[in-house]
Amino acid sequence: MLTERRKQLLQYIVEEYVQTAQPVGSQAIVKKYQLPFSSATIRNEMGALEDAGFIAQPHTSAGRVPTDAGYRFYVETLMHEDRLSDELQQTIRHQFHQAARELEEWARLAAAILSARLQNAAVVTTPHSPEPRVRWVELVGVHDYLALLVVVLQEARVLQQTLQLERPFTQDELTKLARQLNDAIAGKTAAEIREQKLELTAAETTVRKATADLLQSADELAPEPSFMEGVRDLLRQPEFTQGERIVQLLEVFEERNLARAIPASVEGGNVTIVIGGEHPIDEMRLCSVVTTRYGGPDGLRGMLSVVGPTRMDYGRNVAMVRYMSRLMEELLGVYFA
Amino acid sequence: MLTERRKQLLQYIVEEYVQTAQPVGSQAIVKKYQLPFSSATIRNEMGALEDAGFIAQPHTSAGRVPTDAGYRFYVETLMHEDRLSDELQQTIRHQFHQAARELEEWARLAAAILSARLQNAAVVTTPHSPEPRVRWVELVGVHDYLALLVVVLQEARVLQQTLQLERPFTQDELTKLARQLNDAIAGKTAAEIREQKLELTAAETTVRKATADLLQSADELAPEPSFMEGVRDLLRQPEFTQGERIVQLLEVFEERNLARAIPASVEGGNVTIVIGGEHPIDEMRLCSVVTTRYGGPDGLRGMLSVVGPTRMDYGRNVAMVRYMSRLMEELLGVYFA
DNA sequence: TGTTAGCACTCTCCCTATGTGAGTGCTAAT
DNA sequence: ATTAGCACTCACATAGGGAGAGTGCTAACA
16 A cells, blocks of 8 residues: 555556657656655655556656556546536537527537547547337338338437338329338337237338347447547547557557447436556557437436547546536436427 | 640659659660660750659758659640459449448448559549439427427438427327328429419428438538548558648548539549649648539439549549449449449 | 755767758860 | 769768766665
8 A cells, every 4th residue: 555655656657648649757846846855756756656557657767657557546536537527618618508599519528628628539429229119110112112211210310221121112102001010119129029929911021120139239230320539639638649650549549449439328417537558459559539428318328528638637638528518418308398 | 835845754753753652763764665875965955854844852962752743744635544343343333332222332342442452542423413302201200399390302311310390290290290291392493482373381391491401411411421431541651641731631521521622523433633732731732633514314423532642543443433423323323223 | 764955877869069961053075 | 975983062970078957775774
C-alpha cells in the first residue's frame, strides 16, 4: 500500500503530465506545488513509485511519466470527478432543445458536443433494443419482381430490405399481404416470429422469413447508427504525430473496429474506463476510452464513449460522459413519454 | 506548343515521379529509357518545360517534379488509359453478384473495391433523384402524441421523421390518414405536393407539409448515403506523412466537405479530374480527385470518386472509375428491370 | 530514521561543421 | 542541335560539442 505522500505525489505527476505532455521532474513538482520537501526527497519517493510500477522514465535523465498502472491507480483512488458548471449544463440543454426531435439527431449532437468540449474523439450510438420487436410492416413494389420490405421497430427505428419476388405482384396484393402479416407478427421478436406455426401462402412465408432475418441481423450486419466525431482532435495529440501511429489508429476507426475496443458490458449509470494496454487491441495501446451506457424504456440501450490519449483529463471526461448519459436518458423519457 | 520530344519527356517525368515519389533527374531519365541523347540535352529540354510551367524543382540542384499544370497537360494529351484485364473484370463482377441485391450494399462494395485496388480513398454515393417522388407514405404511432412518418421514394429509398401530434391519435386513425394522403400525393415531388390546393383536415395538412419538407431536405440535411473507404491508404502516401498535413486533410473528410471538393456537374460517362490547386479548397492542394457519375432510369444519379495524391496513377484510376461506373449502371438497369 | 545538500553522471536536444552526392546551368567545342 | 566539361548549389547524413534538465548516490544532518 502506498503512503499518503506517495499517493499525493502520484496525483501531482499524473495531473502535471496530463497538462503539459512533458515528463515531469522532481524539481518542477516541488516548485509548482510549493512542497515542504527538497527535490531529493521527491526523487527518493519517485524511485519508490517507479519500483511499484506506477511511473516510468522514457529514458534515464528524463522526468517521470505515468504508466498505464499509474493511470489506473489514479482513476480508482486519486481522481476527483469534475463538476459541470451550471452555465455549461444550461448551454448543452439548450443545444438539445434546439435540435430536431429525432433520436439520431440527438445521438449525433451528443457526439459533437462531447468531442468539441473534450477535444477528443467521441462515439455515440442511438438507443436500441437487444431484442427488437416489430411495430409495423409494409411492402412497397419497386417493379414487378422486386419489392421493398420496410419494417418499423417499436423503438422508432426503420429497417429496409429489397425482396426478390417469385411472381409479379401488384401493389394491392403487396399491401394486402403486408396487412395480413402485420396482424400476425406485430409486437413480436425475431425468435417469436420464427416459432409461429401458421398456415401461410408461399409469399407470406417468404416475407415472414425475410422480416425475421432482417430483425435478427439488424445489429450484426447493419449496426445501429453510430456517430463518430472529432477523430481529428484525437490525432492532433502530440503522442500520435509520429507518422505510422496515426495511420494505425485511423485503421481502427475506419474499420469501425471500435466495437472491439469498447467494453461490451457496462452496467447502467456506471462509467467504465479502459486504459492503454488494457485494450484487447494493440493499436489502442496509447489510447484510453471512457464509456457509459444509457437506457430508455423497454430495454432500449445506447452508448456514449470518449476516446483520447491515455494522457487524458479523466476527471473531466468522466464528468462529461456521465452528464450526457443522464441527459440522454432524460430526453428519451420525454420522447417515449 | 510543345515539341514532340518535350511531350515525350514530360510523360517520362510524370510516370517516373508517380512511381518513385522522388524528383527525377536528367541522368536517371536517360538511363532508364535508353534515350539517344545525353543528359545535358535533357537538361536543356527540362529547362524549357520548366519555363512553360509544367515541371518545377523542389529546390535548386534537385530533380524535377511535375506541377499541377504538368499533370493537367499529361491527363489531357499524354495519358493512355489502362485497360482492365479480363480476369480483374471477372473478379469484380463476381464480387457484386455475391453481394446482397441492395443499392446501398453495391455502393459500399464499389467504394471498397475502388479503394483496395487503387490504394487510394474512394467515395461512392447511392443513386438518387434530384427531384424525388413519393412512392408510399406510412404513419406509425410511437406513443399518443408522437408518430413516425415513413416515406418510401420511388427510387427505393426510405426516409423517416418523427412527428409531433396536436392531439392523441390511435394507430387506426393514423393508418387512415396515411391512406388518404397516399392517394393524394403518391408519385408527386415536393414542389407538386406544395402546389396542391386540397380541402384537408388540420392533421392532413401537417403531415402533408412534413412530407414535402422531408422530401426537399432529403438531399440537404440528410444527404444520400455515401460510402467512404480507404482514407488510411491516402494518408499513408509519403506526401502526407508530415504531421499537420494529415490532420488538415482528415478535416475535409470528417466534415464531409468532400461535396465541395468534388465537382458538381459531370456529365454522363465522362470522367472528370481535378488536380491539386485546381480545387476550390486549399486543404486539397496536394490531392487529385477522379470523379464520374453513373445513372439509372428516372433520372437517378450516383457518383463514384477516387481521391489520391496529385502524384497518382491517372491512367489506372480513370480506367477503374470508368469501369465501375459502367458496371453500376448495368446493375442498376437489372435492379429496376 | 527521514531529510537534504552536493555532486558526478547520463541523455536529449540543438547547434555547427563538414563531407558527399545528386543534380543543375552555363560555356565552348563539335 | 548536341554534347562534354566544369563549377556551383543544396539536401542530407554524420560527427562533435556544449547546454540543460534530471537522475541516483553518498554523506551529513535534525
